[in-house]
Amino acid sequence: xxxxxxxxxxxxxxxxxxxxxxxxxxxxxxxxxxxxxxxxxxxxxxxxxxxxxxxxxxxxxxxxxxxxxxxxxxxxxxxxxxxxxxxxxxxxxxxxxxxxxxxxxxxxxxxxxxxxxxxxxxxxxxxxxxxxxxxxxxxxxxxxxxxxxxxxx
Numbered sequence: 001x002x003x004x005x006x007x008x009x010x011x012x013x014x015x016x017x018x019x020x021x022x023x024x025x026x027x028x029x030x031x032x033x034x035x036x037x038x039x040x041x042x043x044x045x046x047x048x049x050x051x052x053x054x055x056x057x058x059x060x061x062x063x064x065x066x067x068x069x070x071x072x073x074x075x076x077x078x079x080x081x082x083x084x085x086x087x088x089x090x091x092x093x094x095x096x097x098x099x100x101x102x103x104x105x106x107x108x109x110x111x112x113x114x115x116x117x118x119x120x121x122x123x124x125x126x127x128x129x130x131x132x133x134x135x136x137x138x139x140x141x142x143x144x145x146x147x148x149x150x151x152x153x
Contacts, residue, residue, distance in 0.1 A: 004056045004063070004103050005042050005049035006113070014038045017050070027063065029071055039073065041115075047106060056103030056113055060091040064099035066117055071099070072124055074114045074134050083110075086133060090114070096123035 007017070017040060018026055024042055031037035040050075043063070048055050078086060090102050090112075098117040105111035114134065118124040128135055 002043055002045060002058045003047065003049075003106065004058055004101070004113075005044070005046070006054040006056070007040050007050035007052040009038060009040070010036055011038055014040045027065065032070060053107060055106045057106060059087075059102045059104055061093055061101040062099065063101045063115060064117070066098050069098065069117045070121070071115055071117045074116070074128075076112055076114075076134050077108075077110045078112060078133070079110060082133065086131070090131070094123075094127050096120070097127070 007014075009017075014028060018024075018028075024044075027041040029039040029041075031039070041063070042049055043058070093100050094116075096119055098119055100116045101114065103113040103115075105113070116124065116127075118127075
């Protein structure tokens with residue numbers, strides 16, 4: 001099963017990681033609110049890659065690259081009962097999404113990450129309103145990043 005590895009940092013930190021691992025394929029995203037902040041992703045079969053220890057099993061979907069689109073990062077927790085209630089619906093690719101990937105933390109099986117891209121931000125908001133457990137105020141973090149210039153495939 002493929003794993004998604006994620007870290008965050010300044011452009012200097014991200015470029016240094018990429019330079020030290022020149023044979024590795026990375027996806028780099030820029031934060032829409034703070035363009036100095038970047039997310040760096042690699043997908044492979046390893047258990048761990050970055051020191052950040054943000055390592056996930058990919059449960060469903062693909063991280064398709066679409067230039068000039070915003071990507072939404074939703075990190076949330078589901079207890080065992082909530083997982084039984086909601087995981088099946090999350091594993092279905094939403095109709096109006098361009099890209100959608102559901103991941104589960106390798107370290108904490110109650111932590112989940114969804115990275116998605118939508119044809120229109122209103123479709124994302126509609127999906128989110130129908131899956132309100134993804135954006136609870138207590139244990140989630142939601143950000144949106146751009147995939148503009150940094151396609152390193």
